[in-house]
Amino acid sequence: MSFIRLALCVAGVYSMFLLWAIAQERLSVPFASIDGTTSEKFKSALFLGTCQSALSSVSAFLYIMLRRKPTETFMQTLGLEHASEPAPAPAAAVANGKANGHGNSKHPVKPSTRFSRSALLLRYLQCSVFITTAAPFGFAALSYISYPAMVLGKSCKLVPVMLMNVVLYRRRFPPHKYLVVILVTAGITIFMGLGPAKPAKTKVAPPPNANLIGIAYLLINLALDGATNSTQDEIFARHRVTGQQMMLWINLFCTLLTTVLSVLPIHIPVLLPSSTGTELAGALEFIRAHPAIKIPLFQFALTGALGQLFIFETLQHFGSLTLVTVTLTRKVFTMLLSVVVYNHKLSLGQWLGAGVVFAGISVEAFIKPPKGVHPKKVVQEKEVAKIKSL
Numbered sequence: 100m101s102f103i104r105l106a107l108c109v110a111g112v113y114s115m116f117l118l119w120a121i122a123q124e125r126l127s128v129p130f131a132s133i134d135g136t137t138s139e140k141f142k143s144a145l146f147l148g149t150c151q152s153a154l155s156s157v158s159a160f161l162y163i164m165l166r167r168k169p170t171e172t173f174m175q176t177l178g179l180e181h182a183s184e185p186a187p188a189p190a191a192a193v194a195n196g197k198a199n200g201h202g203n204s205k206h207p208v209k210p211s212t213r214f215s216r217s218a219l220l221l222r223y224l225q226c227s228v229f230i231t232t233a234a235p236f237g238f239a240a241l242s243y244i245s246y247p248a249m250v251l252g253k254s255c256k257l258v259p260v261m262l263m264n265v266v267l268y269r270r271r272f273p274p275h276k277y278l279v280v281i282l283v284t285a286g287i288t289i290f291m292g293l294g295p296a297k298p299a300k301t302k303v304a305p306p307p308n309a310n311l312i313g314i315a316y317l318l319i320n321l322a323l324d325g326a327t328n329s330t331q332d333e334i335f336a337r338h339r340v341t342g343q344q345m346m347l348w349i350n351l352f353c354t355l356l357t358t359v360l361s362v363l364p365i366h367i368p369v370l371l372p373s374s375t376g377t378e379l380a381g382a383l384e385f386i387r388a389h390p391a392i393k394i395p396l397f398q399f400a401l402t403g404a405l406g407q408l409f410i411f412e413t414l415q416h417f418g419s420l421t422l423v424t425v426t427l428t429r430k431v432f433t434m435l436l437s438v439v440v441y442n443h444k445l446s447l448g449q450w451l452g453a454g455v456v457f458a459g460i461s462v463e464a465f466i467k468p469p470k471g472v473h474p475k476k477v478v479q480e481k482e483v484a485k486i487k488s489l
Contacts, residue, residue, distance in 0.1 A: 105417060111409030112425050115402045120250075122399035127241040130389040141392055143382035144238035145357045148231060150396065152353035154404035159347035162408055166343075178344030179216050220348070222334050226327050227352035231360070233323035236316045243313025247438060247445065251286070251456050252317045259325025267329055275462055282459025289452030342411030350407075 126147065129138035141147075167176045174180040241249055261276060334345060361379035386392055413425060438445060445453070 101416075105413075108409050108413040108417070109425050112406060112413065115406030115409060118398060119402040119406055120246075122395045122402065124241070124246045125395040126392070126399060127238070127246070130392050132388050133390065139385070139389065140242070141382075141385055141389070143361075143378055143385065144235040145231075145361050145378050146382035147238065147396070147399065148234045149354055149357040149361065150400040151403040152350040152357065154400045155407050156347055156350035156354055158404040158408055159343050159350065163341070163343045163347065177347070178338075178340040179219070181339050219334070219338050219340070222330060222338075223345070223348040224352050226330050226334075226349045227356055229323045229327040229330065230349065230353055231356045233320045233327065236323070237320040240313045240316035240320060243309045244317065247449075247453075248313075249317065251453060252314075252321065253324075259321045260328045261325075263322070263325040263329040264332065267326065279459045279462050282462065283456050286452045286454070286456030286459060289448060289455060343408070346407055346411055 126141055129140050131138045163176055172180065237249070237253075240252075244252075265271075331345065334340065358379075361382070362377050364377050386396070410426075
């Protein structure tokens with residue numbers, strides 16, 4: 100049964116995110132208008148995020164409701180209450196216990212104020228803000244760099260994750276993590292530096308320093324991704340929630356944030372690029388004038404939502420080591436599929452850089468961290484020490 104579940108999870112991650120990657124790249128190129136006289140790029144990244152996060156929150160809600168235990172309350176199902184926490188004992192029972200000389204044997208459990216429901220929801224909101232801000236920068240980077248370069252850059256996510264964990268939450272890492280950082284950084288440098296110059300496909304000259312602009316957008320996206328992942332680690336370490344519950348709340352907050360931003364008549368470069376009207380109105384008008392976008396847009400949202408379910412299912416039942424191994428090989432096939440489907444040409448130097456990057460990620464995947472350094476265990480040990488000191 101365990102092998103069958105793992106096989107289904109791997110097949111789900113591969114199939115959903117390979118289709119998701121094809122849809123994402125298709126959305127980054129121009130679409131022909133209804134009359135066929137013009138072609139334009141879809142620039143409403145917030146609308147893309149709204150579609151995917153809305154479907155993801157619905158998928159997560161349906162999943163946790165289907166897996167709901169009969170004894171759980173609705174708030175427990177949503178991860179806002181813990182079934183394992185006993186209710187505080189009545190005052191009369193406590194008084195009787197003290198009168199009978201048993202006052203020191205058991206203490207009534209007080210509700211936790213340190214890690215409250217509001218604190219958990221604020222962490223979810225924090226992740227949503229990071230994700231909402233990061234997505235437009237990643238989408239904008241595709242206008243300046245190729246999709247294989249984008250995939251390799253996203254493969255370096257462990258670098259900003261490590262950095263943000265150190266800066267935001269003062270965590271330590273084992274020595275092999277630093278080897279990974281060196282390898283992926285060197286691989287990206289080789290890939291970007293040894294790539295052949297692209298011949299212009301149109302008469303319009305590319306903007307000056309296009310690669311630098313694309314790399315800058317990608318670095319901002321990676322930094323925000325690192326802040327997101329480090330905050331998610333903090334949530335798992337301090338709150339007893341499942342991956343599907345986290346998926347539900349983060350995507351729900353993302354949907355609310357992007358919807359509000361989409362209806363505001365303001366212009367913010369990259370984040371809200373529409374200079375006339377609102378982001379939502381511009382996106383709907385683009386879809387009306389370029390109906391060919393509907394299929395890749397629906398594919399992007401649906402496969403992203405279903406892919407997240409397989410990701411969290413793998414994490415819940417098989418742990419992070421298996422998940423990293425699965426996502427590592429998925430990224431390899433994503434890049435290769437992009438090369439085959441969209442006829443990207445990679446030089447020998449770029450293949451070398453790709454190999455160095457994936458070698459670094461392989462070190463991350465196949466070396467187990469020393470026991471006792473997991474963030475969740477560190478937090479638990481700190482809490483136990485505080486309780487003993489009282």
